[in-house]
Amino acid sequence: MKRSTKITSIVLIFFFIIAAVIIARTMIGNHFKKKFSKRPPPGIIVQVVEQKLFQNTIETFGTAVPAQIKSFNVEKYEILEPIKFNTKVKTGDIIAKLKNRNITTPFDGIIGKRDFSNDIDVSQSSIVLNLEDTSVLFVDVDIPETFAPYVKKDQNVDIKFSGNALKKYSGTVESTASRIDTNKRSLPVRIKLDNPNNELLSGSLLEVSINYNERNSLSIFDTSLLMEGDNVYVYKVDKENTVKKIAVEIGLRKKGIVEIKSGLEDGDTVVAEGLKKTRPNGKIKPIQFGSKQKASSWKKKAKPKTKKSKFDWLKKLNPFKKSETEKK
Numbered sequence: 001m002k003r004s005t006k007i008t009s010i011v012l013i014f015f016f017i018i019a020a021v022i023i024a025r026t027m028i029g030n031h032f033k034k035k036f037s038k039r040p041p042p043g044i045i046v047q048v049v050e051q052k053l054f055q056n057t058i059e060t061f062g063t064a065v066p067a068q069i070k071s072f073n074v075e076k077y078e079i080l081e082p083i084k085f086n087t088k089v090k091t092g093d094i095i096a097k098l099k100n101r102n103i104t105t106p107f108d109g110i111i112g113k114r115d116f117s118n119d120i121d122v123s124q125s126s127i128v129l130n131l132e133d134t135s136v137l138f139v140d141v142d143i144p145e146t147f148a149p150y151v152k153k154d155q156n157v158d159i160k161f162s163g164n165a166l167k168k169y170s171g172t173v174e175s176t177a178s179r180i181d182t183n184k185r186s187l188p189v190r191i192k193l194d195n196p197n198n199e200l201l202s203g204s205l206l207e208v209s210i211n212y213n214e215r216n217s218l219s220i221f222d223t224s225l226l227m228e229g230d231n232v233y234v235y236k237v238d239k240e241n242t243v244k245k246i247a248v249e250i251g252l253r254k255k256g257i258v259e260i261k262s263g264l265e266d267g268d269t270v271v272a273e274g275l276k277k278t279r280p281n282g283k284i285k286p287i288q289f290g291s292k293q294k295a296s297s298w299k300k301k302a303k304p305k306t307k308k309s310k311f312d313w314l315k316k317l318n319p320f321k322k323s324e325t326e327k328k
Contacts, residue, residue: 062139142186235271
């Protein structure tokens with residue numbers, strides 16, 4: 001009986017120890033679960049879906065040609081006074097005084113000179129004056145026939161010059177040809193460009209972008225897109241700051257902005273940055289794009305308050321501290 005009693009006691013003690021371990025682990029787990037479950041939701045940058053102007057473009061190159069140009073062949077021995085080249089003149093101004101006649105300008109423009117080739121004998125005795133009206137320039141370009149239906153008269157055109165890539169000039173489609181060029185399989189198009197300050201010189205190579213199909217569409221940043229195979233998703237944030245994964249259809253993408261054709265509405269809020277920290281049906285702390293995030297105040301420990309002692313006045317006096325003279 002004594003031996004069986006000992007065995008029973010040992011078994012009971014063993015099960016008691018196991019039960020105590022299980023209870024202790026459960027209590028510790030609940031403690032840490034409760035502690036870490038109080039963490040605030042992550043701060044995520046969001047943006048509001050809004051409408052922007054989108055447009056398709058046809059890009060090509062062309063050479064600037066002045067609106068009017070006239071040439072004068074002058075013999076050098078007939079010139080009585082030096083000709084002022086690269087100067088602006090008005091209609092009726094005298095640009096060259098010759099022995100037998102004077103050359104006057106038929107229209108406003110700029111006087112330039114064009115020399116003959118050095119291997120031609122006439123270049124030694126003659127010069128050619130050019131009068132160019134560069135206040136208006138024309139650019140003749142060839143548009144691939146696949147884009148011909150989209151090019152219309154008075155259409156807006158953006159123009160850039162390689163010498164000043166930061167500046168954009170505005171032009172319009174002056175006219176289009178009535179048929180496709182069968183040799184180039186393209187449509188000849190003439191573009192008009194106002195150049196009142198003569199910033200652009202005739203003969204300049206210009207980059208031309210013809211805009212068509214202009215429309216107002218919903219837009220978001222391309223950093224909001226979540227690509228999964230052929231499908232595109234975004235994280236939409238509701239009024240309770242809960243994130244939901246929404247499928248969208250995108251259109252044009254230009255300079256970091258994406259056109260949204262379907263899936264969102266004007267005024268919706270979507271995650272702009274921080275997709276890796278976002279989870280569907282999870283909570284977030286939305287931070288508007290462009291605003292500064294405030295420092296988090298979560299679990300800031302307050303400075304411990306020290307109790308005042310009745311010997312504090314003695315510490316201030318500090319009779320045991322040596323003075324600077326005593327140290328020396």
